[in-house]
Every structure is written in C-alpha cells, then in structure tokens.
Amino acid sequence: MDVPHYADVPHLGQVVPSLLAALGVPGEASTLVVPECRSACVLLVDGLGWQLLAEHATDAPVLTELAKSPLRAGYPSTTAAGLAAIGTGLASGEHGMVGYTFEVPGAGVLNALRWRSHEDGSDLRGALPPRDVQPLPTTFERAAAAGLDAVAVSSAQFADTAMTKATQGGARYAGVHALGDLAARTLEVLSSRAFCYAYHGELDLVGHLYGPGSTAWRMQLRQVDRLVESIVDGLPPGAVLAVVADHGMVRIGEKFDLEATPELLVGVRAFGGEVRARHVYTEPGAEADVRQAWQTVLGDRAWVRSRDEAIEEGWFGTVSDRVRPRIGNVVAAACGTFGMVRELGEAVESSLLGQHGSFTEAEQLVPLVLAAG
Incomplete structure (x- = not known):
C-alpha cells in the first residue's frame, strides 16, 4: 500500500x-x-x-x-x-x-x-x-x-x-x-x-x-x-x-496487542513510537525477518517498512546521519482506526480512546x- x-x-x-x-x-x-x-x-x-x-x-x-x-x-x-x-x-x-x-x-x-x-x-x-x-x-x-x-x-x-x-x-x-x-x-x-x-x-x-x-x-x-x-x-x-x-x-477501533502475538516478538529487542506509529528495534541481522513477520500479521491494517524503505519514501523528510539510528529498523504506521498497543508495557497509553501518529x-x-x- x-x-x-x-x-x-x-x-x-x-x-x-x-x-x-x-x-x-x-x-x-x-x-x-x-x-x-x-x-x-x-x-x-x-x-x-x-x-x-x-x-x-x-x-x-x-x-x-x-x-x-x-x-x-x-x-x-x-x-x-x-x-x-x-x-x-x-x-x-x-x-x-x-x-x-x-x-x-x-x-x-x-x-x-x-x-x-x-x-x-x-x-x-x-x-x-x-x-x-x-x-x-x-x-x-x-x-x-x-x-x-x-x-x-x-x-x-x-x-x-x-x-x-x-x-x-x-x-x-x-x-x-x-x-x-x-x-x-x-x-x-x-x-x-x-x-x-x-x-x-x-x-x-x-x-x-x-x-x-x-x-x-x-x-x-x-x-x-x-x-x-x-x-x-x-x-x-x-x-x-x-x-x-x-x-x-482518531478514535481507536480495533486494538491489537503486540505483546500477545509471539510471531511479532521474534528478533525484536525494543519498541518505540506509540499506538499509531511504531518503531521496532531488531536484533542484529533480524531486520528482514521482522519486517516480513510484521507485514504478514498486520496486513492492510498498517504500512510496514524497513528503515531504509521509510527513509527512501520520505516518511521523515530529509534524514540526517545523526537522526538515522533513532528510526526503528522496522517501522509500522496504522491505517484506518487500528491501534498497535502494548497492554503490559504501555498500560496507560494502551487504554486511551483517542490516538494519533500515523x-x-x-x-x-x-x-x-x-x-x-
């Protein structure tokens, strides 16, 4: 998409x-x-x-x-x-x-x-x-x-x-x-x-x-x-x-708990971003597999890209060398009213009705x- x-x-x-x-x-x-x-x-x-x-x-x-x-x-x-x-x-x-x-x-x-x-x-x-x-x-x-x-x-x-x-x-x-x-x-x-x-x-x-x-x-x-x-x-x-x-x-419709989906955690060492705009930081060498897993599981509910793909597509505008490592190895931006929550790791943020970021x-x-x- x-x-x-x-x-x-x-x-x-x-x-x-x-x-x-x-x-x-x-x-x-x-x-x-x-x-x-x-x-x-x-x-x-x-x-x-x-x-x-x-x-x-x-x-x-x-x-x-x-x-x-x-x-x-x-x-x-x-x-x-x-x-x-x-x-x-x-x-x-x-x-x-x-x-x-x-x-x-x-x-x-x-x-x-x-x-x-x-x-x-x-x-x-x-x-x-x-x-x-x-x-x-x-x-x-x-x-x-x-x-x-x-x-x-x-x-x-x-x-x-x-x-x-x-x-x-x-x-x-x-x-x-x-x-x-x-x-x-x-x-x-x-x-x-x-x-x-x-x-x-x-x-x-x-x-x-x-x-x-x-x-x-x-x-x-x-x-x-x-x-x-x-x-x-x-x-x-x-x-x-x-x-x-x-x-x-937007008012969140479907909430999807990332931490309750084991296939989305393989090769992932840290999460950033928020409910509508995720940074996914991967273990060394795991970026391609993580990107594929996230794309497969989330489907048309989110735009999923590697860091290089997102930068090339202009997601963040011009990206300096200083800023580049801050972007997730994989990034996911929610479509529609979809929400990528972490019920345990981000309990307060996950509970909010209104969200933004995408x-x-x-x-x-x-x-x-x-x-x-």
Whole structure:
C-alpha cells in the first residue's frame, strides 16, 4: 500500500520561518503568505485536526471563519515532533524528535515528553542533555539574534523541562496557569517587537481520555475558540497571529496487542513510537525477518517498512546521519482506526480512546489560521 504524503500541503515546520521572514529576520525563508508585521505569535493548539474542526464547526465559529487552509503535521504526527517542528522549522528527520518514544544509541528508548527511559522510567536528563539530542539552532535563538523578544507562553509546569530546553532554547519563558493568563500574556508580548510561541494542551488531553468529537472534547473546543477570539480581538496594530496544531486525532477501533502475538516478538529487542506509529528495534541481522513477520500479521491494517524503505519514501523528510539510528529498523504506521498497543508495557497509553501518529488525513492535516491586528 502506498503511504499518503500530502505533498501539495505546506508542512508545519514552514510556519515559523515564514513568520520570522515577515518580521524581517535575515536568512529566513517565507514559503507561506504572511503580511509584514512588527510582532508575531504562533499559537499551537495540541490535537486540533483539520477534519475535526470541520466536523465541529458550530463549536468553533471563530476558528472556522479564520481557517482558510490546512497544513500537514509530517510523520510521526505526534507532539514531540510537532513542538520540534515549531522550534526548529524542520521535519523530524532533521530535528531528530522522531516519535513520542525513540531509541537514542547508547542510552536506550527515550520518552521525549517526559525525558525518561521508556523501559524503566529513570531520569535521562543527565545521560541525554537536551541540546545534545536536539543541537540545531532554534527558531527562538534565531529570532533573538535578530533583536526580537523571543518568548514562549505556556504552562508553568513545562518551564524547566528537557523537552522545553530541546525545542524552545533561547526563549524567555512566560509560565501561565489558565486560558485567561495565556491570552493576557500573549497579548502583552505582542505589544512590543517580538516573536511569541503560545501553547494550549488540554484539547489533546481530553481527546485522549474521552475520544475526539466526544461531548467533553467539544466543550473544550468551545473554550479554545473563545481563547482565539480573545487574542484576535486584542491584537495590537502590526501584530500577526498564526494558530496551528501539531496533529489531529482518531478514535481507536480495533486494538491489537503486540505483546500477545509471539510471531511479532521474534528478533525484536525494543519498541518505540506509540499506538499509531511504531518503531521496532531488531536484533542484529533480524531486520528482514521482522519486517516480513510484521507485514504478514498486520496486513492492510498498517504500512510496514524497513528503515531504509521509510527513509527512501520520505516518511521523515530529509534524514540526517545523526537522526538515522533513532528510526526503528522496522517501522509500522496504522491505517484506518487500528491501534498497535502494548497492554503490559504501555498500560496507560494502551487504554486511551483517542490516538494519533500515523498518516491518515484525520491525523496529518491541521488548520492554519491567520489573523492580523
């Protein structure tokens, strides 16, 4: 089966370089139409898919009115990769956040959001310094070097996390606690010459717990729409707001327990990724057999490729030598609403109703909303 690539849709990583170009930052490429501005903000609403917004337009009239075109999240369509795309302007094959969890040679499988071992939960901040894992210049560093006030407005609990340091290095962090001060601090930053990143994560959380499109999810979407309305109404002259998302979401239908399927474990030494996008790390010499076994068992429920095949097909964009070993020897991306769970090894993740990570339109396409003061 061919993997859908949405090649004619701009990538999430193009948004911030286009904003920086509109702000006059030298060397930044403007590939999206953004008006020249004095200040700019990209607001990332975690988990807001293009399809979901269209299906629930009545719950989000402001976003619906302003959302004129989609972006593609890139593979994997997951938060670690999306935050890094905003923070570097690049796809996962270059910034290196190739999954929710992925193997870093010599250190084991890293949970990128928690910066802990995915195997035993141990803290990896010492063994894996954030800027060693993601050493490329961030968009915030590039903005600050051009004289802009580069600010990240996000939950106070994320201020000193390794993921923040890896993807938002160079930003002045403004920790907030609720929707009200998220809107207020964003507008405060935009009142001067600045580049601002703002983040709202609860829509994704509610989608995971109750399912995308559930009553709880729709109520949260209404609050997000009010947040966007508040910022748009308060935009100062010369300010631009871009609202984006890191991925969409699907409600899982069939769950398939990998650990209860012996033929999928032969030759496998470690798992990474997540329910919809798996990295499979194999024993030496076992890659071909593992790939064949996974293809045979999963059939048309997943796209299964070797590392080389996935890279050649452009799953991760351009892949650097630094990042290549982080990709599974075999990778599997779920089709439809299929879920590749690990009931024992990932009990919490396996229990969630809403999931993302793969290539379906519901996961890949996210809105691009632009508004100017």
